[in-house]
Amino acid sequence: MKRTLLYEGKAKQVFETGEEGVLLHRYKDEATAFNARKRGSWAGKGRANASISAAVFAYLERRGIPTHFIEQVDEVTLKTRRLRMLPVEIIVRNLAAGSLARLLGYEEGRPLKAPVVELCYKNDALGDPMLNWYHFRELGLTDEELRACEEFGLRVNEALRPFFEERGMVLVDFKIEVGRDAGGSLVLADEISPDTCRLWDKETGQRLDKDRFRRDLGGVEEAYEEVLRRVTGEGVS
Structure with missing residues (x-):
């Protein structure tokens, strides 16, 4: 299903889902530093960052700290609440x-x-x-x-x-x-x-x-x- 791209940043793309108040964050393999003056990429970066973020968000939720995280939908994509x-x-x-x-x-x-x-x-x-x-x-x-x-x-x-x-x-x-x-x-x-x-x-x-x-x-x-x-x-x- 084709998604509407709302925003593309240095490390992620954000898409509409068609579900009210819900977005998809897709993590990229690209990397930047020094306000994007240095650029690069490596395999697995998006997968690592998505999975690490999902695990940490879930931990913080258990500790009573609210996050936008809903679930990890694939190895590079998180479903989140819109803020x-x-x-x-x-x-x-x-x-x-x-x-x-x-x-x-x-x-x-x-x-x-x-x-x-x-x-x-x-x-x-x-x-x-x-x-x-x-x-x-x-x-x-x-x-x-x-x-x-x-x-x-x-x-x-x-x-x-x-x-x-x-x-x-x-x-x-x-x-x-x-x-x-x-x-x-x-x-x-x-x-x-x-x-x-x-x-x-x-x-x-x-x-x-x-x-x-x-x-x-x-x-x-x-x-x-x-x-x-x-x-x-x-x-x-």
Whole structure:
């Protein structure tokens, strides 16, 4: 059945389903970094990210954190609830890495005194800049929404840190997106995967995330498959 494509982003396509309030998110094998200035792809990326996201969404739902996830319909596609998205990316950081390490002059891997929350304006053309509350108020968001975004990010972090630790990984940082459901409640959307999380092996410190692609470290496909195996028990047959 031919579906109407609503949106195509860097890592996913979103389709209508014909069912009221329900969408399909199809994960792609393509990858981008540095605001799409670097591009690539590898086999199995979409499958890994879809299955990892599905497993993590289901776990978060069991922990009382609402998500847009309904079910995984095939190896690269999730069925989700339609949301009214907020133009905000919520980043939560537990260790210094990437842009935060550069911003604070910290060595990568330095533990932070407490989780750091950053709010970024979701706008590809502008490079998703980090803004403060004054900027977001100018863009029309309320203090209630901004506070809710920060609190939501911390709730997700509190749930995900032990989830990944039990699977031999350190959750260094992650990015999430949120939207409002039909009742106005804040709901987790987008994905939870090595594309959106920095995950380091707890014993070796090996990077098991998109930094392997960003930094030309090699072993990208193997890293994603390893996260898939640890989270779901699946892997390459």
